[in-house]
Amino acid sequence: QVQLVESGGGLVQAGGSLRLSCAASGRTLSTYAMGWFRQAPGKEREFVAAIRWSGGWTYHADSVKGRFTISRDNAKNTAYLQMNSLKPEDTAVYYCAASYGGGWPLVRYGDFGSWGQGTQVTVSS
Numbered sequence: 001q002v003q004l005v006e007s008g009g010g011l012v013q014a015g016g017s018l019r020l021s022c023a024a025s026g027r028t029l030s031t032y033a034m035g036w037f038r039q040a041p042g043k044e045r046e047f048v049a050a051i052r053w054s055g056g057w058t059y060h061a062d063s064v065k066g067r068f069t070i071s072r073d074n075a076k077n078t079a080y081l082q083m084n085s086l087k088p089e090d091t092a093v094y095y096c097a098a099s100y101g102g103g104w105p106l107v108r109y110g111d112f113g114s115w116g117q118g119t120q121v122t123v124s125s
Contacts, residue, residue, distance in 0.1 A: 002026040009119030020081040022096030034079040038092035059105035093118040
């Protein structure tokens with residue numbers, strides 16, 4: 001399995017931008033895809049975006065489509081989430097996750113086997 005470390009969270013005003021990073025280490029060659037999820041206080045963890053390491057296929061939740069973009073740098077074993085036009089409802093802890101399985105798109109919590117510790121994103125109005 002891999003170890004995942006997120007960074008890049010913080011406080012931003014509505015309309016602003018942030019870029020989250022997720023650095024993977026360990027058995028990275030076994031990773032099939034990476035994903036981002038988020039969890040707001042009192043709510044369930046929800047899917048945000050996913051990307052396959054091979055081919056770079058991407059899939060974004062409707063709630064973020066057109067505003068967020070997932071990408072990866074295979075050489076650095078790092079996935080990114082570029083977040084633009086942020087809204088207060090985007091406030092949440094954002095988690096990076098790694099999947100070892102197949103199929104596409106991967107949107108369920110159970111599709112991912114490793115998780116980072118999370119990074120807080122707060123969007124003020």
